[in-house]
Amino acid sequence: MKTNILLFAFLAILFASCKNSPVVDADHLHEPITIQFTSYSDKYELFAEADAFVVGQTSNVLSHFSNLHNFTAFENGSITIRLIVKGKEIKQTVEKTDRKGIFSFNITPETLGKGVLIFDIKTEKGDDKILVENISVFANQHDADHFGADEELSTLNTTVFTKEQSWKVEFATELPKTEPFGQVIKTVAQVASSQEDEILVLAKTNGIVSLSTDYVLEGKSVSNGQVLFSISGNDLANNNSNVRFLEAQNNFEKAKSDYERLAELAKDKIVSEKDLLNAKNQYDNANVIFDNLNKNFNSSGQKVVSPISGFVSQLYFQNGQYVESGHPLVSISKNKTLMLTAEVHQKYASILGLVNSAIIKTSYNNKTYTLEQLNGRVISFGRNTSNDNYLIPINLEIDNKYEFVSGGFVELYLKTLSNTNALTIPNSALLEEQGSFFVFVQLTPELFEKREIKIGATDGLKTEILKGISNGERVVSKGAILIKLAQDSGALDAHSGHVH
Numbered sequence: 001m002k003t004n005i006l007l008f009a010f011l012a013i014l015f016a017s018c019k020n021s022p023v024v025d026a027d028h029l030h031e032p033i034t035i036q037f038t039s040y041s042d043k044y045e046l047f048a049e050a051d052a053f054v055v056g057q058t059s060n061v062l063s064h065f066s067n068l069h070n071f072t073a074f075e076n077g078s079i080t081i082r083l084i085v086k087g088k089e090i091k092q093t094v095e096k097t098d099r100k101g102i103f104s105f106n107i108t109p110e111t112l113g114k115g116v117l118i119f120d121i122k123t124e125k126g127d128d129k130i131l132v133e134n135i136s137v138f139a140n141q142h143d144a145d146h147f148g149a150d151e152e153l154s155t156l157n158t159t160v161f162t163k164e165q166s167w168k169v170e171f172a173t174e175l176p177k178t179e180p181f182g183q184v185i186k187t188v189a190q191v192a193s194s195q196e197d198e199i200l201v202l203a204k205t206n207g208i209v210s211l212s213t214d215y216v217l218e219g220k221s222v223s224n225g226q227v228l229f230s231i232s233g234n235d236l237a238n239n240n241s242n243v244r245f246l247e248a249q250n251n252f253e254k255a256k257s258d259y260e261r262l263a264e265l266a267k268d269k270i271v272s273e274k275d276l277l278n279a280k281n282q283y284d285n286a287n288v289i290f291d292n293l294n295k296n297f298n299s300s301g302q303k304v305v306s307p308i309s310g311f312v313s314q315l316y317f318q319n320g321q322y323v324e325s326g327h328p329l330v331s332i333s334k335n336k337t338l339m340l341t342a343e344v345h346q347k348y349a350s351i352l353g354l355v356n357s358a359i360i361k362t363s364y365n366n367k368t369y370t371l372e373q374l375n376g377r378v379i380s381f382g383r384n385t386s387n388d389n390y391l392i393p394i395n396l397e398i399d400n401k402y403e404f405v406s407g408g409f410v411e412l413y414l415k416t417l418s419n420t421n422a423l424t425i426p427n428s429a430l431l432e433e434q435g436s437f438f439v440f441v442q443l444t445p446e447l448f449e450k451r452e453i454k455i456g457a458t459d460g461l462k463t464e465i466l467k468g469i470s471n472g473e474r475v476v477s478k479g480a481i482l483i484k485l486a487q488d489s490g491a492l493d494a495h496s497g498h499v500h
Helices: 002-020 141-148 241-267 273-296 346-354 481-491
Strands: 034-040 044-051 060-069 076-084 088-094 102-107 111-121 125-140 158-160 171-176 178-180 184-193 198-202 207-211 227-230 301-305 310-315 328-333 337-344 355-362 368-372 377-381 390-399 409-416 421-426 431-433 434-443 448-460 462-467 475-478
Touching: 034 125, 044 125, 060 111, 076 125, 088 102, 141 241, 158 481, 241 273, 328 355, 337 409, 346 355, 346 390, 355 377, 355 390, 355 448, 421 475, 431 481, 434 481, 448 481, 475 481
Parallel strands: none
Antiparallel strands: 034 044, 044 060, 060 102, 076 088, 076 111, 111 125, 158 448, 171 475, 178 421, 184 337, 184 409, 198 328, 207 227, 227 301, 310 328, 337 390, 355 368, 355 409, 377 390, 421 462, 431 434, 434 448, 434 475, 448 462
């Protein structure tokens, strides 16, 4: 009986305590929120995760700073954070950090309302500033939690790729560009030395080709005036160059001797002026003939020299071969200026005159260059076809800055003038899966959404986007395949690797 009385008393006390306790609404159970914000200057990208800003409460701002030109971690500088609300400012400076690119700030807001965060960056190379506007400072944690619940991002079809991960690989993002994008003609062009950059050396006499002690091979570098080989006709009965050289030499020496003798006699009026002029004329003629032969021949035959500095692009003989005067011997190229010769379909005939630029893509190393990078220009294009070829030729000239291979082939994207703007992104941003194209759109610098897009024309560097992204959405332009691999490996915690 005593036990029942005690149990009854305990239950009465428990009921009374529950009756006086406040009721907890499930909708008011919130975990402390984290605010994420992103901002850019001309030099840096800021991505920060911060505790909600509440008056009188210390908030941690974990900030990631990346160099915008290559998206590597910022280092070697100090950063000051300033929170300005209604003209009142609080700030903190971090001179250095043990973790490259990551700066941790602790600030305690003092004023309620909307404000701005300013990050002042100081380095040896100069100062910069990043602004984050519309920062809210709340009266209490309850208001902050409600605000954060409304601001949560959708994580549907998204992948986390942290800043620490992106700093270790080749990675970049950029905004799509709205720019003139005309019709693009894709074709293949053959590379050859330009006409003014290549010289063909011809035989000036009949004879047998004899190489010098140095090898003359295709691709070998030669200098201006270098003797390459000789052509000798000593063993020939007719058109013997050695005989003609010796004959010219003898005639020159005889004419010189006769003229000098008559010139001495003319001083004493022993010979007439007419005889002296006749002797001088014979001497001058013999001198011209011998001088011409002496520049190109010796007693062994013709000396074939390189007229320019460059390399041997092609040989047209074999050692010991008989050649006749006018026969091509060797072509020498400077390899500084190249000609790209392509052929296009007749349907493009009306727009060939509008071609003002081009993209050149090599097949052997898969590198891409613009016509402007190569100081190139359009030289000419065909106005008609022939019975043998129904395609229309077009010729471009470029500087050989990147060691193109003469005689090889390149992919060519001819770009025409246009008054129509298009939304474009780099080709490196595109991912193809079973005939469909995707990009990774940046929601935050650590959260990326895989999105299908519809593409239009491409010029080899950029592709026109018809549907799927808008002008203000930043896309991954380098490293998209790495994010795809991260997505395939499984979802990551959005805060992995971060320590507040």
